[in-house]
Amino acid sequence: MKGTMIETEVTYTLTHGGKFYIIEHVPARVCRETGEQFFSPDTVEHIQDLIKRGKKPARVIETPVYEYA
Numbered sequence: 001m002k003g004t005m006i007e008t009e010v011t012y013t014l015t016h017g018g019k020f021y022i023i024e025h026v027p028a029r030v031c032r033e034t035g036e037q038f039f040s041p042d043t044v045e046h047i048q049d050l051i052k053r054g055k056k057p058a059r060v061i062e063t064p065v066y067e068y069a
Contacts, residue, residue: 004031007028009024009026
């Protein structure tokens with residue numbers, strides 16, 4: 001399986017506390033076949049710390065939200 005993984009950077013998104021976050025340039029291992037992304041424990045901790053500390057974002061974008069109904 002190691003041969004099918006590539007080291008790259010991805011854009012990670014999450015919703016927390018009713019807010020939508022986009023974190024760019026996140027290091028990840030990505031499966032070439034499925035696109036599944038794997039993150040090291042340090043990377044996950046860093047993402048959580050960014051959100052908890054309320055660090056000023058690099059930029060803010062407006063995101064429309066639609067109901068499927």
